[in-house]
Structures are given as structure tokens and as C-alpha cells.
Amino acid sequence: MIYQGVLTKMQTENGSPIQYYLVFKDDFLNVNQLLDKKVTISFVGYECLNCNLNKKIYRMGFCKSCFYEVPQAADWVIRPELSKAHIDEEDRDLEYEKRVQLQPHIVYLANSSNVKVGVTRKSQVPTRWIDQGAHEAIEIVEVPNRYLAGITEVALKDFVGDKTNWRTMLKNEVQDENLVEWRDKLKQHIPNEAKEYFIENNTETNLEFPVLQYPTKLKSLNLEKSPQYTGLLKGIKGQYLLFEDSTVFNVRSNEGYVVSISVL
Structure with a gap:
């Protein structure tokens, strides 16, 4: 076939x-x-x-x-902290940017090769974790726009990784981690603008790959x-x-x- x-x-x-x-x-x-x-x-x-x-x-x-022209490849896609739709400021296409940026976003911890922090739209959970090859993940905050998620990620990157080692992930040389403990440990480092959106009582999601x-x-x-x-x-x-x-x-x-x- x-x-x-x-x-x-x-x-x-x-x-x-x-x-x-x-x-x-x-x-x-x-x-x-x-x-x-x-x-x-x-x-x-x-x-x-x-x-x-x-x-x-x-x-x-x-x-x-x-x-270099389409909004789907603008800098804010990779760096959420650069999002500006919440202040009605256009990057490449304000209508598109409002549609994507002004919706609930999740800051999460995922364990693919090591524990890392990341950002995704709420509608992309758990798809984003699957795409990264994470065998376990947990939400930290749920915020109303991409900008708040971005500044939270930037703040947490000082205390946890933000990259996946794809070689380690594919070889499955990974250790289980207690992501609830990681979530609670990182709470104090969440920016003031996002503190009210911290998720207190949730459990990690486990994923099984074929x-x-x-x-x-x-x-x-x-x-x-x-x-x-x-x-x-x-x-x-x-x-x-x-x-x-x-x-x-x-x-x-x-x-x-x-x-x-x-x-x-």
C-alpha cells in the first residue's frame, strides 16, 4: 500500500x-x-x-x-512572553494573534528527558505533552492569555529546565519524578501577576507511547x-x-x- x-x-x-x-x-x-x-x-x-x-x-x-510573513511563525509563537494581543498591539496579524493569544493557556511541567517547564494553549493538553515525548506531566497555572503564561515560564526557567534532550527521550533513558513536589516547590517563583492562577490540587498525567x-x-x-x-x-x-x-x-x-x- x-x-x-x-x-x-x-x-x-x-x-x-x-x-x-x-x-x-x-x-x-x-x-x-x-x-x-x-x-x-x-x-x-x-x-x-x-x-x-x-x-x-x-x-x-x-x-x-x-x-517571515505568516503570523504562525512570529517570534511570540516560540517566545510567549512577547505576546502583545492583550494590549491590542499587532505583530503580524492582530485578528489571528487575538484568536490564539487571548484564550486560556497552561504553564506545565513535563518529563521527557528531564523535568522542564513549558507553555501551551489549554486546548492542546495533553497533545503538547505527547508531541514532546513526555511520559508524565502536570499543570502549574492556568492563565487567561499567552502573555501571562510566557512571563511565568520565563520566571520558572531560572529554577527548572526548558529544553528536552531528544536523544535521551528517544532512548527512554528517563527517570520518574514527583511532579506534584516540583509544582509545589516552584510555586514561590511564580510572578505576582500569575499567582492567583496557581493550580493547587491536581495530579500528574501519565502517557504511554507505542x-x-x-x-x-x-x-x-x-x-x-x-x-x-x-x-x-x-x-x-x-x-x-x-x-x-x-x-x-x-x-x-x-x-x-x-x-x-x-x-x-
């Missing part, structure tokens, strides 16, 4: 284990069903997620010109250098496909690439 389309990040459903889907324009694929099967990924071309042209992808699924075998040595698949790859799929974690020969493929970092996927 052959599927072809533009890669976007895998869609997920939380369960035991998590279910993963590759969604194309006219078809979709339940990636869990490919476990223990030989899969061939072939690079076909590019299709910018904004202009839909066959132009080399620059970042985040966009060609270079679109990356992995039959974790890799020991990691080789990242680069479609431009290796336009065709065949391997036995052994797991899915975060936004990565894990193969028996320790090759790993980051679907999200290849958004905007047109691929053909065949299953033997």
Missing part, C-alpha cells in the same frame, strides 16, 4: 497506548498499524504549508518568504541527503518514528516535505 502527501505533524489520540495518525489531503494513515512492518519513506518534493508552492522549506513547514523497541544509537533520517529509506518500524514517540536499525525520523521537523510512504 502506498500513501503520498505533504507531511504535517502527526495527529494523536491519548490512549493505552497513544494512537498516531498521518493526515494527508485525501487520506490518512494510522501509524500504529505499521509497527513491526517494513516502511519505505521516499522524498518527492516540497509544498509550503502557506503558499502551497514547491519551494524549499525553510522552517516550521514554510518557505523562507512565508516564514514502542516495541527503543533505539540504542540514534541516526537521524535526513530526506535531502537520503531521499529513500526503508526500515522496520519499532515505535513512535513524540513526533518521531523509531526504526529497528536505530534510524529515527522527526515528522514535525519535516513538515512541508512531500513524501511517498509504502508499507510492505
Whole structure:
């Protein structure tokens, strides 16, 4: 069976284990069903997620010109503390920015390779944690806009990490942590503007990824250098496909690439 389309990040459903889907324009694929099967990924071309042209992808699924124009790639997306919609100030597209920034946001702790702090829209829980490959996570505060979440994250980064070591995450070299204790320890460092939004009584969420075998040595698949790859799929974690020969493929970092996927 052959599927072809533009890669976007895998869609997920939380369960035991998590279910993963590759969604194309006219078809979709339940990636869990490919476990223990030989899969061939072939690079076909590019299709910018904004202009839909066959132009080399620059970042985040966009060609270079679109990356510097679309609101989905503005600085506040990566750095929430730069959000300005709450003061009615436009960055690239105020209507879009209000729609995204002026909704409930969560500051959370997640354990993917180590305990880290992060920000996401409330509607993206637990999707965001799944995408990061976190096996456990907990909410710290729920605030009414992205700016408050951003300044809270910045304040907490002095006391807890904000990055995931993707190699440690994919090898599953992780330790369980008591995230409730971490939450309570960090409470004192929440900025005054967000203190009232602290979540007192919640428990951590545990996530189960569909992995039959974790890799020991990691080789990242680069479609431009290796336009065709065949391997036995052994797991899915975060936004990565894990193969028996320790090759790993980051679907999200290849958004905007047109691929053909065949299953033997």
C-alpha cells in the first residue's frame, strides 16, 4: 500500500497506548498499524504549508518568504512572553494573534528527558505533552492569555529546565519524578501577576507511547541527503518514528516535505 502527501505533524489520540495518525489531503494513515512492518519513506518534493508552492522549506513547514510573513511563525509563537494581543498591539496579524493569544493557556511541567517547564494553549493538553515525548506531566497555572503564561515560564526557567534532550527521550533513558513536589516547590517563583492562577490540587498525567523497541544509537533520517529509506518500524514517540536499525525520523521537523510512504 502506498500513501503520498505533504507531511504535517502527526495527529494523536491519548490512549493505552497513544494512537498516531498521518493526515494527508485525501487520506490518512494510522501509524500504529505499521509497527513491526517494513516502511519505505521516499522524498518527492516540497509544498509550503502557506503558499502551497514547491519551494524549499525553510522552517516550521514554510518557505523562507512565508516564514517571515505568516503570523504562525512570529517570534511570540516560540517566545510567549512577547505576546502583545492583550494590549491590542499587532505583530503580524492582530485578528489571528487575538484568536490564539487571548484564550486560556497552561504553564506545565513535563518529563521527557528531564523535568522542564513549558507553555501551551489549554486546548492542546495533553497533545503538547505527547508531541514532546513526555511520559508524565502536570499543570502549574492556568492563565487567561499567552502573555501571562510566557512571563511565568520565563520566571520558572531560572529554577527548572526548558529544553528536552531528544536523544535521551528517544532512548527512554528517563527517570520518574514527583511532579506534584516540583509544582509545589516552584510555586514561590511564580510572578505576582500569575499567582492567583496557581493550580493547587491536581495530579500528574501519565502517557504511554507505542514502542516495541527503543533505539540504542540514534541516526537521524535526513530526506535531502537520503531521499529513500526503508526500515522496520519499532515505535513512535513524540513526533518521531523509531526504526529497528536505530534510524529515527522527526515528522514535525519535516513538515512541508512531500513524501511517498509504502508499507510492505
